[in-house]
Amino acid sequence: MTRRPAWLTRSSAPKSVLFDIPGPRARRVNFTLSVVGVLLVLAVIAWIVMRLDDADQLTAAKWEPFTYTDIQNALIKGMWATIKAAAVGTVFALALGAILAAGRLSDHAPVRWVATTIIELFRALPLLLLIFFAFYLGKGSISPFMSVVIGLTLYNGSVLAEVFRAGINSLPRGQAEAAYSLGLRKSQTMRLILIPQAVRAMLPSIVAQIVVLLKDSSLGFIIAYPELLRSVQQIGAQYFNLLPAFIVGAAIYIGINLTVAGIAKILEVRTRHSKTGIRPTALDETALLDSKL
Template identity: 85%
Template sequence: MSQQTVLFDIPGPRAKKINFGLSVVGILLVAAIIAWIVLRLNDADQLTAAKWEPFTYADIQRELIKGMVATLKAAAVGTVFALLMGAVLAVGRLSDHGPIRWLATTIIELFRALPLLLLIFFAFELGDGSISPFMAVVIGLSLHNGAVLAEVFRAGINSLPRGQAEAAYSIGFRKNQTMRLILIPQAVRAMAPSIVAQIVVLLKDSSLGFIIAYPELLRSVQQIGSQYFNLLPAFIVGATIYISINLAVAGIAKVIEIRTRHSKTGIGPAPIGATVPVTVGKG
């Protein structure tokens, strides 16, 4: 037996020069865009201290925090229901029973095709006052994103090797046990980036509750801007909060993904640039 060392591809001198040039161009382009935005804000008198001073007031900060909490609340509840709905519909679409498969497919295609705003309006109006704005937002988020996540789960399950299911069947697992205990957990890990991306979309879509007077972050920002005649600074502050929340969600999801992967394999990440020994048999 002999060992061969397989190295990662390292960019050559020409590739390094090209990468460096592209990086410089990208940085200059971003700097130019930021400078243009700052100049436009300055020309519109949006950088004056008077426009930004309201955000130092305690009551304004409390209003922003209240809107942020309302946004996170709707997004968290909507995420839970969307994940559950997505898993159930994915299993239904992969069912061996035709009626179940047809029903799941119809539900998925229906709620994927309908605009989220229409679903929120429909839920709010259907209740005729008995459904709160919060529940209407949650229902809309759950139905639309649940249908999208169903396709994500289905793609993840179909991407798994056929031997995973065959091995489960060989030891006496029924199909629902195989799906619940073997395939879905692996599909979630395989499709984690897509799931996280959809959760981030769901969180941002919660801002549509503004239309039915749900007191989420966007509505708080709009009210502050209208009250102090500083809509642009208010929306910049709101955008900053949204970006911070989404980065935090993505970071938490990444940590969970890494820990889950390592807990299953017991193998830590290899150092960057490390060599990977490969054993090759002779003959």
């Protein structure tokens, strides 16, 4: 009789409780604090609305331009430019982060030194400087779009490299040792076993960095890249409604970030289910056949 694999065994031990269940008095206190917190938030919102009304920022004339087709098209173009730069920068940053993380974990000292130098250099430089360097050092041969993408890639790729490295180092050493015992090279072990697990474990941190990357794409307005913030600024300057224009721009940014967070939540749920699901592997099926023979 073969021994049941440990990963198939479900633990029946009760989960540890990190805090005591609140009693009636504690529940009343928590409810009171919640009500007070909600009232304070509503009071702050009401104060902001009153201040906007006193400054004549809530009049119909200030918001009417956003009903114009040209203004809506300008906002859509700016939003698309932001999403496009963020999407391309995300792909390149993830690829660069994986390469730098692999170099940082290399067995060869020169490779580790080069990867570490690149990571520390571009993490230390402000993103705005990287965008400026890419744009002005290119002497007009690099478009504003590519300048923004290069800056986003270098900075966020260096940050993601450290995220990947931390995720890989957090995995049990037995993962790599089992792969080496099967004859896999280190590159195969990293690509096939360690990196996929690290990405799954560090998915929240990766998504948070992608959201930061998306917001940082607004720095492209410095080099006249027609992203959302620049479009909002131009609309506000043209119709003398800067505050309503920035409110609309903020709402669009919030909508985009909530969409990214929603997609990340779906991916997290899917990866968690695939991780906890019990699926026999080919190795387990082979062992079962051998036991029957």
